Amino acid sequence: MRPNRNTSQLLLRLLFKAAWVRKDRAFTALVSVAVVATIATAALTIYSDLESKLSREFRGFGANIVVTKNSGALTAGELAGIHKTVGDSAEIVPVGYAIATETKSNAKIVVGGADIDKLRRLNSSWSFSNAGQGSALVGARVDETMTHGAALQLSFGKTSALIKPAGFFHSGSDDDSRVYIPLEDFVRLTGVQPNTTLVRVEGRPDEIQNAIASLSAALPQAEVKPVRQITQAQTAVVGKTRSVVLASSAVVVVLIMLCMVATFTGSVLERRKDFAVMKALGASNRTVNFLFASESALLAIAGSAAGYIFGCGIAFWIGKANFDAAILPQPLLLVPVLLGSVLLALIASTAPLRLLQQIQPAGILRGE
Numbered sequence: 001m002r003p004n005r006n007t008s009q010l011l012l013r014l015l016f017k018a019a020w021v022r023k024d025r026a027f028t029a030l031v032s033v034a035v036v037a038t039i040a041t042a043a044l045t046i047y048s049d050l051e052s053k054l055s056r057e058f059r060g061f062g063a064n065i066v067v068t069k070n071s072g073a074l075t076a077g078e079l080a081g082i083h084k085t086v087g088d089s090a091e092i093v094p095v096g097y098a099i100a101t102e103t104k105s106n107a108k109i110v111v112g113g114a115d116i117d118k119l120r121r122l123n124s125s126w127s128f129s130n131a132g133q134g135s136a137l138v139g140a141r142v143d144e145t146m147t148h149g150a151a152l153q154l155s156f157g158k159t160s161a162l163i164k165p166a167g168f169f170h171s172g173s174d175d176d177s178r179v180y181i182p183l184e185d186f187v188r189l190t191g192v193q194p195n196t197t198l199v200r201v202e203g204r205p206d207e208i209q210n211a212i213a214s215l216s217a218a219l220p221q222a223e224v225k226p227v228r229q230i231t232q233a234q235t236a237v238v239g240k241t242r243s244v245v246l247a248s249s250a251v252v253v254v255l256i257m258l259c260m261v262a263t264f265t266g267s268v269l270e271r272r273k274d275f276a277v278m279k280a281l282g283a284s285n286r287t288v289n290f291l292f293a294s295e296s297a298l299l300a301i302a303g304s305a306a307g308y309i310f311g312c313g314i315a316f317w318i319g320k321a322n323f324d325a326a327i328l329p330q331p332l333l334l335v336p337v338l339l340g341s342v343l344l345a346l347i348a349s350t351a352p353l354r355l356l357q358q359i360q361p362a363g364i365l366r367g368e
Helices: 005-021 023-061 076-086 116-122 140-147 183-190 205-218 228-270 272-280 285-323 331-348 350-358 361-365
Strands: 065-069 091-102 107-114 127-130 136-139 152-156 159-163 165-170 178-182 196-200 222-226
Touching (some): 023 228, 023 285, 076 091, 076 205, 091 183, 107 116, 107 140, 116 136, 116 178, 116 196, 140 165, 228 331, 331 350
Parallel strands (some): 107 178
Antiparallel strands (some): 065 196, 065 222, 091 152, 091 196, 127 165, 152 159
16 A cells, blocks of 8 residues: 555654654764765765866976977977877977086086976976076076076087076976076077977876877877876875775774664664554554664765765865865765665664564563
8 A cells, every 4th residue: 555645744753753752862873874974975075076186286296298309309390289189288398408518617517498487387396496687497406516596607519608597496306407598598509499398288197198199199200208207106196095085984984884873773772662562553563664764764864965065065175275276066976975874874774673673562561
């Protein structure tokens, strides 16, 4: 027999009344479900947006792809091909390299020619300090051993120039032993056009690999290589962060499940006389189990709805605090969180339901 509207309303009144009469037990169960839903929502929201946020964080660590012409300089058509292949969202900096001689010490220095502003944006993680009205960027090792804040007199074979620093930088890599000057000055002094292009492609590691494959196909005369330190670090950080998020969430869910089992078991023991009366009046085990499971599901729905809201807020805060960019709520997660919370509540009710089936009305009502 299908329940009619009046039956459904009576069932809801019974469920709400049972929760209201035992507010402490119901509140404990509600908070337990809300905690599970909060952790699950926050973890899944962060998990779904983690790669894009970490990719954004890795943006300042420089190029993740290096394109080098095997012989000669990169032509205008090849540079246009790089732009077309990786798209407008990628950062592209053509660079030429030459060996110069510092006239005072007769030391050799690697000099790079590039768009200085683009180079600084590409390597925003470098530590920069301004030096004056010059146009060059001088590496930390060069400054320590040669310039000490002064200009450099460099010789490029038959030509020479006084290189005035616009700033100094510390990269923590071999770039600290280099000097970068504007590309126009570099070409004028050396007669060498860029044969290398530094490329920063945003995206997941597999998207970076796809970009490398596309560039290799579009530029058969060039060598296209990933910057292993960047791509491997990005892959490792994504994997480890996801593992930590999932492992910590699993531990919390297990602990809260135990709390829910204890809460529901205590509720059954506290209400055993009520259930005994129901059985004495003719209620079957199936009916009593259905009522108790319905109470658990109702608390799970209310707790998971509140937990979803709190979880979205926590994910939003974590995004702003750690990535300086909000992690927006994922509406598609609402239904899985609700269904998952109800399922966990029903699983936690399994042991208490077994106790319900063992209740004997006659013995309970006699006070045994």
